Amino acid sequence: MEDRIKIDVYGQLYSIPREIIENGPASRLKRMYKTGSSVSKSECIFINRSPESFAAVLRFYQTGELHIPMTSCPGAFIKELEYWEITPDAVSDCCYNRLQSFIDEQDTLRQFKQNSEDRGWSESPPDSYNCMKNIRAKLWEIVDYTKPSLAGKIYFGLTLSMILLSIFTLAYSTDPGFQRAMTNCERLEYMKSSNMEGYEMMKPYLEEMCDTEFLPSNSVNEMSNETVPESFSLQADNETDESDFKVYVFKIMHQTFYVEQTPTFVDEQSSIRPPTFYETVDENETVISGSEIFDDLNGTFTFEFLPMPSLFLDVPIPQMFMELKNVKVPDMKAKLFILIIMESVSNVFFTVDTILRLYSCPRIMFYFMSIINFADGTALIGAYLHLILYYRYPHLRYGNSWIDSLAYIQMLRSLRLFRIVANIRAGKVLAYSARKNVKDLTILILFLIAGMCTFASCFYIVEERTTIESIPDAWYWAIITMTTVGYGDIEPRTKIGRLLACICAVVGVLLLALTVPIFANHFLILYQHVETENVVKRLEKKSTKITRNQNIENTETRKAFFIV
The missing domain is CATH 1.10.287.70 (Helix Hairpins)
Incomplete structure (x- = not known):
């Protein structure tokens, strides 16, 4: 009769030939065999382990191949191999890939759990709050959403709404459909702020229709001063392709004083005339001023020069002449007032949010080392620089000016979405996977x-x-x-x-x-x-x-x- 050893594995009895264990690799089972060699045939060795895993180990002794049972967890099987003192490298190739995948997954999950618990610098150890007031700790949990709470969820939703509001406000401010034409008061403000020529000339006309965006045309003003706008007409500006300006052509009477340069005597008669000058209205027409007959866009004007007695002159003599004057008037686009209000509201919120974060942050040094916080601070500084220049130089508010680049820096707030995503389960997984x-x-x-x-x-x-x-x-x-x-x-x-x-x-x-x-x-x-x-x-x-x-x-x- 074949010599066998009896082993009871968690109630399941195995009768194993001794030569199989003797010829097998060194393991706990082999040491048990040596221990049980002195045991009588009627007795057996009791082992409180998994019968399924023991069956796989026994087949390893019988065939030389170690396979993972289909119903067994790879992690539990690894622990069984550790108990039986068998290295996992002995697992056959067909099952080794499954085992290695499980090990990699467990290592990834372990690192992910550790990363979630540490949360980098944003979540400080419990001892770091000992030197802080309880209100600062609670405030940080709300503004950074480190722990789920009702207040944290409300602030989380408010922050997300303000980020989207800021982004869409800046985006739609560039859409012509969300822009309006300048009013006449804004045109005067632009001309005065940018030191444009013709401000005083256009002021009486634009002030009459101050709150409207429609430009005046064909007006007449009979003011008797040194510069008299008799009438004007509106033309397109040929010097710009963007049509940011309209050109007004004025007929202006000038009263100028001239002095005779050569002395004359009483018995001679002469007339004092102004010097001749030229001004180009467009490419095909030139108006000559300084002669007795003036041709312009609307007709012919004649002025008589006063005959003066022949004597030695050393006092100025008044003379009248006419010229055509081109005055550029801005005709640009401006933001809708509602967009300005929405932008101001978002800036106020992010200012308060930054103050709260700086006040409650447990590690202020690491706060500025975050790329998202740096971008957020840059966007806030750009917003306030844009606001200062917006009110300091009114002419930069309209059209496309260089200060718009300061406003567009606020688009960096979109990086805050990564911080918000980091507090969501899928966001955490995605960031860690990347x-x-x-x-x-x-x-x-x-x-x-x-x-x-x-x-x-x-x-x-x-x-x-x-x-x-x-x-x-x-x-x-x-x-x-x-x-x-x-x-x-x-x-x-x-x-x-x-x-x-x-x-x-x-x-x-x-x-x-x-x-x-x-x-x-x-x-x-x-x-x-x-x-x-x-x-x-x-x-x-x-x-x-x-x-x-x-x-x-x-x-x-x-x-x-x-x-x-």
């Missing part, structure tokens, strides 16, 4: 660059210069084709070029299909883990609430019993 897969994403980028350079050079060679002018243009074509975007602004004309474009597109699809799932796999694993944890926490919270209610009911029942 950091975890930096190497994989780098490899993807390197492959794209290699393919771009290769296909771009070939495309530049086979195509004519009318199709592709330079290799950098071919780089653009290659990257657009490999990512399957295909704008169509550059297209191959030759047959070889079209064949090359097909190969380029197929290679791009394969490249993305092989590398992107690596990133997606980590994201799905972590997201499923986070969702599972969230479900468990909800169930625990619900169970705790039910237990508390039951305890309250039992307490009230006992009180009622004693009262009775």
